[in-house]
Each structure stands twice: as C-alpha cells, then as structure tokens.
Amino acid sequence: MQTQPSIQFSKRLLYNLLYKRPPISDLKKIHAQIIISSQKSLTDSLIHCYLRTNNVNVARILFNNYPFPSPPTLVWNLVIRAYSKLQGSLESVNLFHQMLTLDHPFSAVPDEYTFTFVITSCAHQKSIIHGEIIHGMVKKNGYLMNLYVANSLINVYAVFARLDDAYKVFDEMPEVDVFSWTSLLGAYVNGGEMGVASKFFEEMPVKNDVSWAVMISGCVGCGRYAEALRYFGELGKSEHNVKTNEAIVVCALSACAHLGALDRGSWIHGYIGKNGISETSNIRTALIDMYAKCGRIDCAYRVFDRISKPDVHNYTSMISGLSIHGLGEDAIRVFNQILVDKIKPNEVTILGVLNGCSHSGMVQQGLLIFYNMENSWGIVPKIEHYGCFVDLLGRAGYLAKAFGVVKSMSIDPDVVVWRALLSACRVHRNTYLGERIVNHIGQLDSQSQRGAEILLSNLYASLGKWDSVSILRHEMSKQKNQADIGCSWIEVNGSIYEFRVADQLHPQIIEIREKLSEILKRAGLVGYAANINYVSFDLSDEEKEQAVAWHSEKLAIAFAFMSTAPKTSIRVVKNLRTCEDCHSALKAISKVYDRQIIVRDRSRFHTFRDGKCSCNDYW
DNA sequence: ATAGGGTTAG
Secondary structure (H helix, E strand, C coil): CCCCCCCCCCCHHHHHHHHCCCCCHHHHHHHHHHCCCCCCHHHHHHHHHHCCCCCCHHHHHHHHCCCCCCCCHHHHHCCCCCCCCCCCCHHHHHHHHHHHHHCCCCCCCCCCCHHHHHHHHHHCCCCCCCHHHHHHHHHCCHHHHHHHHHHHHHHHHCCCCCHHHHHHHHHCCCCCCCCHHHHHHHHHHHHHHHHHHHHHHCCCCCCCHHHHHHHHHHHHCCHHHHHHHHHHHHHHCCHHHHCCCHHHHHHHHHHHHHHCCCCCCCHHHHHHHCCCCCHHHHHHHHHHHHHCCCHHHHHHHHHHHHHCCCCHHHHHHHHHHHHHHCCCCHHHHHHHHHCCCCCCCHHHHHHHHHHHHHCCCCCHHHHHHHHHHHHHHCCCCCCCHHHHHHHHHHHCCCCCHHHHHHHHHHCCCCCCCCHHHHHHHHHCCCCHHHHHHHHCCCCCCCHHHHHHHHHHCCCHHHCCCCHHHHHHHHHHHHHHCCCCCCEEEEEECCCCEEECCCCCCCCCHHHHHHHHHHHHHHCCCCCCCCCCCCCCCCCHHHHHHHHHCCHHHHHHHHHHHHCCCCCCCEEEEECCCCCCCHHHHHHHHHHHHHCEEEEECCEECCCCEECCCCCCCCC
C-alpha cells in the first residue's frame, strides 16, 4: 500500500488558505498533516485559520495547548477579538485577565490592539465595571492617546449612557475621527437626550452612514417614529452623499411598522430593490414585521414564502404577525413548520405562538406549548410567557385556573400579569375575584406602584367606586410620569397624521369634530349608543360621553372621511387598546358608510366591515 | 483594530 507523501505546509501556504475560508473538514485534514510532521511553529497560523472560519472552539483547544514557550501577544489578540465578537460573552475579559496574571504560564504584555478588543467586549457586558477597571489601566500605560483605544472607551461609556465620562475621554483626545463623533452621538441617544442628540448630529463635522443609523435607530428606540422617517427622507437627498445601508433600512421599516405606515413601508421595499441593497435575513424579518403590523398579512406571507431557508427570526416575525391578526391556526401551522425544519425556536418565537393561541381562544394548544417549552426547547418561561399564558386562560374564562397559575408562578408576577387577570375578571364580570386581586396588589412593592395604581383606578372605575378613583387619580397626578396618552396615527396620501385624545392641536380640529358628530349621529341610527362604562373619571354622563367621543381613533377616522374617497378602506394605528365604545362605534360606522375600517391597537388587528369586527368581539 | 440594525405577553 502506498502512503501519500506528506505535504510540508508553510506559513505562506496557510496564509493564502486563510483568505479562501475553507470548510472545517479541509482545515482538519491540513491540521492532521501538520501534527504528523510536528510543525509546531504553524500553530499561530492554524489558530488564525480556525478563527477566521468561525471555529472558535477548535481554535481555543489549540490555544490552550499552545507549544512552549507561550502564545505571543498577537495570538492572544486574535483569540480575544474572536470572543469580543460573541456579544455578551465574558470570555474576552477573562482571557485578558489571564494574560496579565504573571504566574500564569501564558502571561504576555497587552498592546493597543489587545486593549481595543477587550474594551469592545466590555461594551457588551451587563455591568460597566470591567470597562471602568480597564479604563484605569489605559490611563496608566498611556494608550489613551491611541485613537482606537480611546474610541472604544467612548463607546463603552456611550452604551452605558455615561454621558460625562464619554465626553471626558473625547475631550482629552489629541485627535478625533468619525468614530469618536458617532460614539459620542450614541451616548446622547442612549441617555435619552434626543434634543441634545439631534443638535449634536446637525453640528457634527464628519458623519457617515453609521452616524445616520445611530440617529434613526435612536428615534425609533424612544418612540419618535415620524422623526425617524424624516431623517430617513433627509438622508436620501443627494447633497448628503451617504449610502443607505442595511441597518438604516431595518430601522426605517421598524418605524413604518410602529406607525402602520403601509405606503411608506412598501415604498422602502421597492427602494431596496432599486438601490441594489441585498435583501438580507434582517431586512426580510423587518419587511415581514412591517407588512404584518400595517395590516397586510398577505404581503408579509409573500415575503416569507419567497425565503428558501427561513431562519429563526424570519419564522418568529411571521408567527407574531399571524398572531396579532388573530390567525392562531396559521401561527400554529408555521410553528410546526419551524419544528420540521429542525430550527430551535427562541423565547420570542414561543411568545408569538402563545399569543396567537391566546387571541384565537386555542386553549389546548397553548397549554401544550407552555407546559412543554422547557423540556422540548430548553426555554425557561419568563414573565412574558406567564403573562401570555394567564391571558390565554383568563380570556377563555378559566379564571380560577389563571389565578392558580399566578399564585404558583416561580417568578414574582408583575403588573402586566395582574392586569391580564383583572381584565379577564372584567370581561367575565367576576367582581369577587377582582376584589381579591386588588387586595393582593395592595401589598405589591413600590416598584410596580405606578402600574398598580393605574390598574386599581380602572378597576375601581368599573366597579363604580368613584371616591376611590378620584383619590388615586389625585395622588397619581402629583407624580411626574404621565400615563400613556391615547394616540392614533393615520396615513393619507403618503403623509402621516397624528391625533391625541381630545386633540386641540390639529389645524382642522373644528371641522374634524363637526364631521365626527355627524358620523356618530348616523351611526346612532343603526343602534350605536355611547358606552361610557369604562371612562375612569367621576364625570357626569354627558361629560363622559364627550370624553369617549374624542378618543383619538374616532378623530382619526373623522379626518379620514374628510380626506379620502367614499368606500375606500381606512387604516388607523393606535397606541392603546381600543375601548368598548370605540369598538361598537366603528362596527356601526362600517355598516352605515359601507367602509372597511382596519384598526391596529396595542395588541391586535380589528377589521370592521358591514357592522362586524374580525375579532368577533374577543380581544 | 474602534461606532449602527430586526422578532417580544397586556
């Protein structure tokens, strides 16, 4: 039998290989040859090859068994950088620590590259403490003068919203570049200082596509969706000479999704195709979400269907979309598909499918998924899953069972869980359990105080205990935070209009209100009567009727009647849940005017048509 | 070598 001549690998040969990114099987063959010919000096290049091809674990074994004397700083740097890319892993910091431990056999002297990588990893840790300690070291060894090191430090402080510290590093730098400016912008954005951020952004002497992405994602992050789209539009103007990238598109689509801005969203979809931006998995996830949240579950499905091998995010986005449309059966079907594809669902996937079961009253299926999630997919239920599960049971009328789950939960129930239970009590008119829960909530800690107060106030209101309501409301008004204000958005001819409850700001508000009165009057002819049970103030009946009459979605719809052709569909997005009064008013309006009205509220879609709603009054 | 992004219960 003939033996194959063993190939002598040189550093040069491995270096060339590195850039071809060969499959792991090829690497292992070469690795074996090197072991046979005991060319230990090639270990560095091999580690480099494995890291380049994302085989961190194999590289780590090689590193741990590094031949005498010890890995040079360059090799340490490669490994530390690889772990800094696994965001959230503490391994970079641990390795850095070992490197500095003098009695460790591998100890080595870090250079400016080591610091850059390890500091980058510090930005992804839960606590800033590692970053602070390393900052101290950097001060001593003089690397603060290095542009890369200082920039990564600014970024750490930016991520943890430590504005002053970020600025201090920036201020003492001998020279700064677009990375320094952009990271500092990120500090203002993460600190919630959007006013300062946008002024800073205008005045930045250099900015690139990432700077724009930071600004736009900052707007999305704090709910300024219309502003995010303004920046996106501004960016498109040729004088800025900036190329739109994947992150920017994803953020813009997310803003459209929140606003329900379908026209704008589909325009961006077309824009992607025309501008040679490739439809990556991230973009597809964002597209599915946008179409679903804009009421076009058909388009969402079309995007999903074209993906040859959907990943977990694509699947999750699709499942959550089906769920908010009340299409529980379809959500389960797609969920089964993910299992067939042998893709492990994540906690958001489970949440999406549970939500679908909840909105479609599919108690059995929901029960099965909830009780098996840990065994089947290793996902420990979080408070969100409990919230969804309690909601599933409560909505369907299994109040005692839902209460039992809350009492036996392994995590402390939060206000959301209590609210789900309370809302079930209200729907199923169970005052007894409702009051027991209120007593229970009385003992909650101050952290959930605020939510508990709103919750209590609403329950008292529905029980008619107006004295208790007004005392609570008075207490609450003294605090700074305001409860969410009802707000609706509507897109007409490509522009987005915003309406707030009892809006005084819109320039045409007087006409809008007149139009609304006329509409409600006609709705009254088919049996609509103002439902004032859920107005939480102790007002006279007439005042209450006024209060519900000016809910933001009604104003938005009146505006739509003024500015769109008869019989066209109307789409409204609302930040809170639709009240019972608006729900019955919209049913009546859809019948009288023969219009399809699609409302997306905080939790799902309602399609009103011919006097009925797609949720079958179950929401 | 360093900055940016999607899905998340009521």
